[in-house]
Amino acid sequence: MKEQIYKIGEVSEMLSIEQHTLRYLENSLKIKIKRDERGDRLYTDSDIDTLRLVLKLREKGLNTTAIRLALENTEEETQPPPTETVSPGPLVTFEFVEAVSLVRQVSEQNDEIIRQNRLLEERLKRLEEKLDRYSRERDQNLDELMQILKGDGNEGKNKSWLSRLRGK
Amino acid sequence: MKEQIYKIGEVSEMLSIEQHTLRYLENSLKIKIKRDERGDRLYTDSDIDTLRLVLKLREKGLNTTAIRLALENTEEETQPPPTETVSPGPLVTFEFVEAVSLVRQVSEQNDEIIRQNRLLEERLKRLEEKLDRYSRERDQNLDELMQILKGDGNEGKNKSWLSRLRGK
DNA sequence: CCCAGCTTCATAAGTTGTTATCAGGTAGAC
DNA sequence: GTCTACCTGATAACAACTTATGAAGCTGGG
Numbered sequence: 001m002k003e004q005i006y007k008i009g010e011v012s013e014m015l016s017i018e019q020h021t022l023r024y025l026e027n028s029l030k031i032k033i034k035r036d037e038r039g040d041r042l043y044t045d046s047d048i049d050t051l052r053l054v055l056k057l058r059e060k061g062l063n064t065t066a067i068r069l070a071l072e073n074t075e076e077e078t079q080p081p082p083t084e085t086v087s088p089g090p091l092v093t094f095e096f097v098e099a100v101s102l103v104r105q106v107s108e109q110n111d112e113i114i115r116q117n118r119l120l121e122e123r124l125k126r127l128e129e130k131l132d133r134y135s136r137e138r139d140q141n142l143d144e145l146m147q148i149l150k151g152d153g154n155e156g157k158n159k160s161w162l163s164r165l166r167g168k
Numbered sequence: 169m170k171e172q173i174y175k176i177g178e179v180s181e182m183l184s185i186e187q188h189t190l191r192y193l194e195n196s197l198k199i200k201i202k203r204d205e206r207g208d209r210l211y212t213d214s215d216i217d218t219l220r221l222v223l224k225l226r227e228k229g230l231n232t233t234a235i236r237l238a239l240e241n242t243e244e245e246t247q248p249p250p251t252e253t254v255s256p257g258p259l260v261t262f263e264f265v266e267a268v269s270l271v272r273q274v275s276e277q278n279d280e281i282i283r284q285n286r287l288l289e290e291r292l293k294r295l296e297e298k299l300d301r302y303s304r305e306r307d308q309n310l311d312e313l314m315q316i317l318k319g320d321g322n323e324g325k326n327k328s329w330l331s332r333l334r335g336k
Numbered sequence: 337c338c339c340a341g342c343t344t345c346a347t348a349a350g351t352t353g354t355t356a357t358c359a360g361g362t363a364g365a366c
Numbered sequence: 367g368t369c370t371a372c373c374t375g376a377t378a379a380c381a382a383c384t385t386a387t388g389a390a391g392c393t394g395g396g
Binding site: 060061062063064065066069117120123124 | 228229230231232233234237285288289292
Binding site: 188196208 | 353354355356357362363364
């Protein structure tokens with residue numbers, strides 16, 4: 001069975017909503033509708049369902065923000081049952097469990113992130129120190145070398161540098 | 169400890185809302201506030217909490233209807249009723265939805281952080297490699313130096329080393 | 337080539353929700 | 367008696383949200 005898709009004109013007919021209203025809803029509710037190559041909106045059956053729900057909620061008196069939240073919530077549910085009535089009963093249990101699980105995940109993520117950050121910071125610190133040491137040493141050596149090369153005949157400095165090098 | 173109660177004037181002060189707005193909310197949200205013999209409103213701490221929640225939800229952009237639904241539900245939550253099975257309504261409690269939405273936000277933030285960390289780590293890695301290369305080079309140079317210094321009278325090698333150094 | 341159907345952007349017009357104000361009243365305190 | 371703090375109800379003023387309309391443009395089909 002092929003995925004049914006509709007263009008805005010059809011949807012407008014099906015739901016008895018003006019096209020501009022459909023576009024308005026899309027924006028205000030931040031619903032994402034697929035487009036074809038030309039940029040025309042392509043509504044899937046699922047989109048239609050969503051819109052039907054939106055209309056119902058709107059009739060209930062919910063404003064855009066509320067509907068958006070409601071959609072956010074139902075969208076990620078694996079199988080959004082074709083719920084008819086808005087039963088504000090304490091469905092809690094199921095969704096609550098989901099939420100708690102989510103929170104737990106986030107919490108773990110946080111821990112992990114903090115851990116990572118700490119490790120990164122340590123590594124960075126060590127690196128910086130190391131680099132600092134190296135570059136200082138190097139510069140010093142190079143400096144001395146340059147001096148030696150420049151001040152050709154200077155035995156003393158040469159010696160001191162040599163001895164230092166050998167001492168290492 | 170006695171139950172704290174407040175009159176509308178105090179509440180108005182506490183929450184920085186005009187009295188008429190408080191009355192308006194009471195009506196539109198169908199909140200019940202106790203009265204004294206004279207008919208004056210008596211707000212309990214619980215009422216204050218409710219109002220605080222209402223204000224917060226309002227800031228979130230929820231309209232009266234939505235807030236009313238949310239309140240209906242939270243009220244029941246404080247007094248766990250005979251919870252039935254999962255009755256998945258799209259609306260659930262708005263407070264709850266809000267919470268989930270919040271968590272989701274945090275989760276996304278975390279994702280972003282993790283992504284950033286990953287980038288950081290890559291940069292670090294590159295840095296380390298670079299450093300490693302440098303230090304290896306340095307060691308090599310030092311080695312060569314040592315060699316030269318050890319093999320004192322060797323002009324040829326010395327020359328080659330010097331020229332190499334200068335060439336850099 | 338023109339029409340049909342879509343797009344975006346801007347703006348007007350209509351609706352509704354909120355807040356503010358005013359009038360008319362009651363009750364307790366000084 | 368007057369002041370203060372509250373009440374209700376009506377209405378005005380403002381703000382926000384929706385819906386409608388128009389302009390200008392793209393594209394495929396007849």
